[in-house]
Amino acid sequence: EAGVTQFPSHSVIEKGQTVTLRCDPISGHDNLYWYRRVMGKEIKFLLHFVKESKQDESGMPNNRFLAERTGGTYSTLKVQPAELEDSGVYFCASSQVPYEQYFGPGTRLTVT
Amino acid sequence: LAKTTQPISMDSYEGQEVNITCSHNNIATNDYITWYQQFPSQGPRFIIQGYKTKVTNEVASLFIPADRKSSTLSLPRVSLSDTAVYYCLVGMDSSYKLIFGSGTRLLVRP
Numbered sequence: 136e137a138g139v140t141q142f143p144s145h146s147v148i149e150k151g152q153t154v155t156l157r158c159d160p161i162s163g164h165d166n167l168y169w170y171r172r173v174m175g176k177e178i179k180f181l182l183h184f185v186k187e188s189k190q191d192e193s194g195m196p197n198n199r200f201l202a203e204r205t206g207g208t209y210s211t212l213k214v215q216p217a218e219l220e221d222s223g224v225y226f227c228a229s230s231q232v233p234y235e236q237y238f239g240p241g242t243r244l245t246v247t
Numbered sequence: 248l249a250k251t252t253q254p255i256s257m258d259s260y261e262g263q264e265v266n267i268t269c270s271h272n273n274i275a276t277n278d279y280i281t282w283y284q285q286f287p288s289q290g291p292r293f294i295i296q297g298y299k300t301k302v303t304n305e306v307a308s309l310f311i312p313a314d315r316k317s318s319t320l321s322l323p324r325v326s327l328s329d330t331a332v333y334y335c336l337v338g339m340d341s342s343y344k345l346i347f348g349s350g351t352r353l354l355v356r357p
Contacts, residue, residue: 226291
């Protein structure tokens, strides 16, 4: 069974540009989460989808971040325009059972 | 959500048993205790979950005393590949988001 995949693995962009991160969850997992770790900090929750609906987006830092989940399958996280403080590792996770979340390898975003 | 406290780092040697203790004095009655493991350049991975007493799986054991104010993750006979960061998580709100602390960085030496 394929795990959670994320694309790209690394992205380097300039301040003010737009970046879109993609997450493909494990097939059949209704729950999809985005988390991120910025330099030196702890992993923080961003938002939670149940199928195509946003269940909780309380962790989204501001309106420069937009997450979508098309048809309840893959999800994208767009940052527009990117700022320096957005640099970090963005993780996606999916689950059927809430406490047992399967994480992808993460996308390392560097904003210069 | 209960706050957790665990050691920042631990060192061990191959073949030894490693016990990582997590304090969670404010654990609520319905809170479960969950441990995740994270290798460098990877996302966290679920290891084990428990509510009370002892839970064991193929990877680890989790010991929880009667007052549930702490828990101990036990890794038997560690190998170099067990070098990772281990996170203790307690409780989960209605959206089921995981709340990560700083974790314990375990280094296993040859």
